[in-house]
Amino acid sequence: xxxxxxxxxxxxxxxxxxxxxxxxxxxxxxxxxxxxxxxxxxxxxxxxxxxxxxxxxxxxxxxxxxxxxxxxxxxxxxxxxxxxxxxxxxxxxxxxxxxxxxxxxxxxxxxxxxxxxxxxxxxxxxxxxxxxxxxxxxxxxxxxxxxxxxxxxxxxxxxxxxxxxxxxxxxxxxxxxxxxxxxxxxxxxxxxxxxxxxxxxxxxxxxxxxxxxxxxxxxxxxxxxxxxxxxxxxxxxxxxxxxxxxxxxxxxxxxxxxxxxxxxxxxxxxxxxxxxxxxxxxxxxxxxxxxxxxxxxxxxxxxxxxxxxxxxxxxxxxxxxxxxxxxxxxxxxxxxxxxxxxxxxxxxxxxxxxxxxxxxxxxxxxxxxxxxxxxxxxxxxxxxxxxxxxxxxxxxxxxxxxxxxxxxxxxxxxxxxxxxxxxxxxxxxxxx
Amino acid sequence: xxxxxxxxxxxxxxxxxxxxxxxxxxxxxxxxxxxxxxxxxxxxxxxxxxxxxxxxxxxxxxxxxxxxxxxxxxxxxxxxxxxxxxxxxxxxxxxxxxxxxxxxxxxxxxxxxxxxxxxxxxxxxxxxxxxxxxxxxxxxxxxxxxxxxxxxxxxxxxxxxxxxxxxxxxxxxxxxxxxxxxxxxxxxxxxxxxxxxxxxxxxxxxxxxxxxxxxxxxxxxxxxxxxxxxxxxxxxxxxxxxxxxxxxxxx
Numbered sequence: 001x002x003x004x005x006x007x008x009x010x011x012x013x014x015x016x017x018x019x020x021x022x023x024x025x026x027x028x029x030x031x032x033x034x035x036x037x038x039x040x041x042x043x044x045x046x047x048x049x050x051x052x053x054x055x056x057x058x059x060x061x062x063x064x065x066x067x068x069x070x071x072x073x074x075x076x077x078x079x080x081x082x083x084x085x086x087x088x089x090x091x092x093x094x095x096x097x098x099x100x101x102x103x104x105x106x107x108x109x110x111x112x113x114x115x116x117x118x119x120x121x122x123x124x125x126x127x128x129x130x131x132x133x134x135x136x137x138x139x140x141x142x143x144x145x146x147x148x149x150x151x152x153x154x155x156x157x158x159x160x161x162x163x164x165x166x167x168x169x170x171x172x173x174x175x176x177x178x179x180x181x182x183x184x185x186x187x188x189x190x191x192x193x194x195x196x197x198x199x200x201x202x203x204x205x206x207x208x209x210x211x212x213x214x215x216x217x218x219x220x221x222x223x224x225x226x227x228x229x230x231x232x233x234x235x236x237x238x239x240x241x242x243x244x245x246x247x248x249x250x251x252x253x254x255x256x257x258x259x260x261x262x263x264x265x266x267x268x269x270x271x272x273x274x275x276x277x278x279x280x281x282x283x284x285x286x287x288x289x290x291x292x293x294x295x296x297x298x299x300x301x302x303x304x305x306x307x308x309x310x311x312x313x314x315x316x317x318x319x320x321x322x323x324x325x326x327x328x329x330x331x332x333x334x335x336x337x338x339x340x341x342x343x344x345x346x347x348x349x350x351x352x353x354x355x356x357x358x359x360x361x362x363x364x365x366x367x368x369x370x371x372x373x374x375x376x377x378x379x380x381x382x383x384x385x386x387x388x389x390x391x392x393x394x395x396x397x398x399x400x401x402x403x404x405x406x407x408x409x410x411x412x413x414x415x416x417x418x419x420x421x422x423x424x425x426x427x428x429x430x431x432x
Numbered sequence: 433x434x435x436x437x438x439x440x441x442x443x444x445x446x447x448x449x450x451x452x453x454x455x456x457x458x459x460x461x462x463x464x465x466x467x468x469x470x471x472x473x474x475x476x477x478x479x480x481x482x483x484x485x486x487x488x489x490x491x492x493x494x495x496x497x498x499x500x501x502x503x504x505x506x507x508x509x510x511x512x513x514x515x516x517x518x519x520x521x522x523x524x525x526x527x528x529x530x531x532x533x534x535x536x537x538x539x540x541x542x543x544x545x546x547x548x549x550x551x552x553x554x555x556x557x558x559x560x561x562x563x564x565x566x567x568x569x570x571x572x573x574x575x576x577x578x579x580x581x582x583x584x585x586x587x588x589x590x591x592x593x594x595x596x597x598x599x600x601x602x603x604x605x606x607x608x609x610x611x612x613x614x615x616x617x618x619x620x621x622x623x624x625x626x627x628x629x630x631x632x633x634x635x636x637x638x639x640x641x642x643x644x645x646x647x648x649x650x651x652x653x654x655x656x657x658x659x660x661x662x663x664x665x666x667x668x669x670x671x672x673x674x675x676x677x678x679x680x681x682x683x
Contacts, residue, residue, distance in 0.1 A: 069476055088476035091583075092627060092678040095477050095555055095653060107681060108477070144681040 005228045008200050009055055013063055017192045017224060018052050019185055022173055029171055030060065033105035033146060040171040042140045042147040046154040047175030048255070050223030053150035054113055056175075060148065061109040067096050072113035079131030086110055086136065090143035106145045112136060116151040120160070133162035140169045153255075155356055177222045193217060193224065200231055254278045260289050260354050264297040264341055272338040283330045287315055288357035290337055296352045298344045306343040310336060368420075376421040383415060395425075402426050436463065436499055436525035439492035440485075442515040442534070443640070444661045444671065448483060449512060450637035451673065453505045454630065455481050460549040463499040473552040479630045480676040482554060488669040489661060491520060501530065502544035511539055557655055557676060561622050562647035563593045564615035565608060570595070570644060571635050573606025577628055580604050583680050584628045586648060589621040593646075597628065614643055622649045625680035634675055651679050 010016050013023060032038040045053040061068035069089040071077055093107040115136075119128045140147055149170065157163040178186035194213055201208045208216075208231075220226045259275040262268070276286070290311055298304045314336035321329045341347065377388040380398065384391065391398075401407045402425060412422060448470075452459045456472040467487035473480040487493040515521060515534045522533040531540045577584045577597035587594040593613060595606040610616060634656065638644075641660040648654045654677040661671035 067477060085475045088474070088478045088627065092476070092478045092680055093651075093653075095473065095480055095557075095676055095678050096552075 005225045008196075008203075008228055010059055011062065013059060016052060016056060016059055017177070017189065017196065018056060018175065019177060020188075022175065025171070025173060026056065026060065030064065030104075030146070034103065036105065037144065040169065041143050042149055042166070042170040044149045044151070044167060044170035044172045045175055046151045046157075046172070048222060049152060050220075050225035050227075051175040051177060052224060053175050054111070057109065057111045057113075057148040057150065060146075061111075064104055064106075064109065066104065066106065066108045067094050068109045068111055070111040070113060072111075073117040077112075077118050077129040077132040079135040082132050082135040082139065086112065086147070087139050090139050090145055090147065108145050110143070110145055110147045112147065112149045114151060115149045115166075116153045116157050120162075133160060133166065137162050137165040137169065140166060159356065159361070189222075190217060193227070196224075197227065197231060200228060204232065206231065254280070256281045256285060256289055257354055259286065260293060263290065263338060264293070264344075264347065264352070267341045267347075269339060273335065276334050276338060283318055283334050285357075286334060287311065287318065287337055288359055289354070290340060292357040292359070293352065293354050294340075296355075297341075297348050298346075299348055300344075300346050303344045303346060307340050310340050310343055369424075372418075372420045372424055376417070376424055379415045379417070379421070399425060399427075435494070436496070437492060437494040437522065438463075438468070438490050439520055439522040440490050441662055442512060442519045442521050443517055444485075444489060445521060446509075446512045447637065447639055447660055448485065448671070449505055449508045450639075451481060451483060451634070453509065454633035454637055455479050457506060458502065458504055458544060458549050460500055460502040460546060460551050462551075463495045463501065464497070465495070467493065471551055471554060473550075474630075478627060478678045480552060480554070481673065483671060483673040485661075485671045486669055489664070489671055491664065492522070499525075500546045501525065502546050502549040503530070503541075504544060507541055511541070514539070555653075555676070557653045559622075559647040559649045559652060559655065561588050561618040561620075561649055562615075562645055563588055563613055563618070564643050564645045565593065565613060567635065567638065567641055567644055569608060569612065570606070573604075573608075574628065574632050574635060576604040576606060578632060582628055583625045584631065585623060585625040586646065586654065587621065587623040588616075588618045588648070590616075590618050615645075624648050624651050624654065625682070626654050626677045627680070630675075630677055648679075651682060653678055 013027070016023065026043065029038065029040070029043060045056065047053060058068060069085065071081075071085055075081065075085075089108060089110050097107050115133075118132045118136075120130055120133060136149075149166065151157055154172075154174070158167055177189040180186070194210075194217070197208065197213050197216065216227050216230055220230065254275045256279070259272065259279060259281075262272050262275050266272070279286070294307055294311070295304060298307055314333040317333040317336065318330060321327060321333065374388075377391045380391045380395075381388045398411075402411070411417065411425075415421075417425065452470065452472055455474045459470050459472045461468055461470045465487070467489065468485040469483065471480070471482040511532050511534075512521075514537055519534055524531045524533070526540065529540050529542050531538065573595040574584065577595065580597040580602045581599045584595055584597045587596065592607060592609045593616070594608070597604045638658060638660055640662060641658045643658070645657040646654060647657070656675040656677070657672070658674070659670050659672050663670050
């Protein structure tokens with residue numbers, strides 16, 4: 001992690017720059033442990049980077065006066081290490097806790113940092129963190145100590161089976177400093193932040209004018225970590241007291257949610273383009289996200305028709321770019337689709353919860369069927385000395401044959417068919 | 433500055449490495465005029481080991497002042513595998529490396545940065561009640577509990593020591609009455625549960641130990657004190673160690 005933002009990590013709840021209502025919910029949850037283990041044994045904090053999730057978790061441990069056991073993205077987090085660390089920490093007490101009068105109801109805080117970076121892989125052979133999330137879910141169900149989980153990308157986490165279990169077992173809080181600029185939360189955030197920036201600056205023997213501070217806050221949005229990094233990045237130039245922040249422009253990657261939101265809601269073409277320059281997703285992702293969410297943003301059939309027309313043009317463009325392998329031209333497809341909202345005359349003004357493209361989800365679900373089909377065909381074609389295309393043509397025949405008990409039994413034995421392959425072979429005849 | 437140089441029997445070094453490995457993968461050894469000492473805690477703060485090797489255990493021990501050496505335990509174990517069980521090994525510090533001399537093999541490995549390896553402070557743990565059991569007796573009880581549950585409950589009364597493990601379908605219990613114990617001190621019955629896996633690993637690694645002193649009270653950390661090591665001929669000085677285990681949190 002970053003040492004400079006760690007240096008200025010808050011010590012108490014009062015120092016935390018987070019919304020009051022969020023802090024209150026966290027405090028209530030901690031208090032509820034005094035009366036026995038609460039229904040929700042885990043706290044799931046999610047939100048964009050630098051909004052204070054990890055900092056809050058560390059402060060919770062500090063204010064409770066208990067040790068913190070952390071498993072972050074630099075640790076291996078497969079099922080085995082989850083058992084060795086998180087499971088042990090969840091049901092046994094802490095050697096470093098003095099064992100006098102336990103009034104809090106728990107012994108330590110367990111922090112699973114950046115849980116969306118637990119990469120499960122498809123089996124233990126592919127390595128990674130196989131089984132880590134399902135193990136974590138089991139640990140939460142039985143823990144005697146509070147578990148705090150942090151993550152950025154809530155929606156893709158929710159799509160994982162184990163992720164959904166974890167969410168159901170947790171008190172879920174979204175970390176957000178304010179909903180829109182200008183609301184009450186925004187003002188509180190700004191004031192607190194300005195004070196903190198001044199404090200850090202004076203600590204580092206720097207001087208910032210109010211305009212500079214405003215510029216810092218404008219530029220970084222809710223990302224406090226980046227603000228602190230920006231302050232410190234001017235340190236090498238601290239000889240001249242007039243600090244130019246222009247020298248320290250740092251590009252922050254823009255998430256797909258922000259880009260989609262800017263595409264439909266903000267509708268400033270230049271802003272969308274800047275988002276796209278700094279994106280951490282592919283052009284195809286962008287198009288699929290627009291495809292999925294367009295119907296929520298355009299109510300009128302005519303608008304929808306025109307907008308999809310634009311999308312189809314840029315999709316065609318991507319297709320040709322991929323075929324010719326002139327990948328640099330993908331930018332044009334992005335620029336075409338970035339202007340899609342210009343065709344929506346009556347945009348949806350209300351809040352839209354953007355959805356993950358269902359196409360990708362469907363493809364993932366189909367993958368298993370495709371793989372079963374492939375292995376079944378391979379087995380049959382080896383037996384029949386034909387190509388798998390031929391097997392495909394004649395599958396109805398093999399299916400029909402399975403009505404014969406003897407054929408069925410010998411095929412099962414000879415080809416060593418799995419349960420799924422067997423089922424596929426048997427059901428194929430329905431088509432004819 | 434003279435060089436740091438230690439010679440020790442491979443059996444002793446192996447036992448030290450195995451014991452540390454029950455808890456951690458990396459450890460920081462402290463060397464001073466009295467000998468070598470090492471402390472380590474597992475990442476969940478559930479198990480801690482501390483070992484003191486007096487300099488008399490070494491066949492040769494040359495250390496100036498105080499020094500710290502951090503090592504990967506797996507690496508140490510792989511070097512130990514190069515030796516026969518009756519060999520001795522000489523370790524010589526060369527800047528950021530440690531050179532091992534075993535018979536006609538010389539192997540040099542790089543040391544870890546001392547700042548990256550954490551040495552825990554030992555918490556203040558003391559229990560009035562304790563029991564001294566023969567290692568093979570306890571080992572049988574732990575093996576019986578294996579596969580039954582992840583934890584084992586130790587119970588001590590003025591008359592006996594029991595180690596019980598219960599699951600929905602199975603149960604195991606070791607009962608050692610007063611006569612079967614080497615020593616017992618207990619005025620009021622006490623009980624507490626501990627992680628079985630660590631106990632099994634500890635017992636397995638303690639190859640040359642005979643007696644174990646277990647001290648605990650209600651829902652309180654367990655202290656296991658033990659002595660181990662092959663003494664030099666005619667010399668009774670051996671290595672002492674202690675193992676701490678956190679109790680299971682009961683509802």
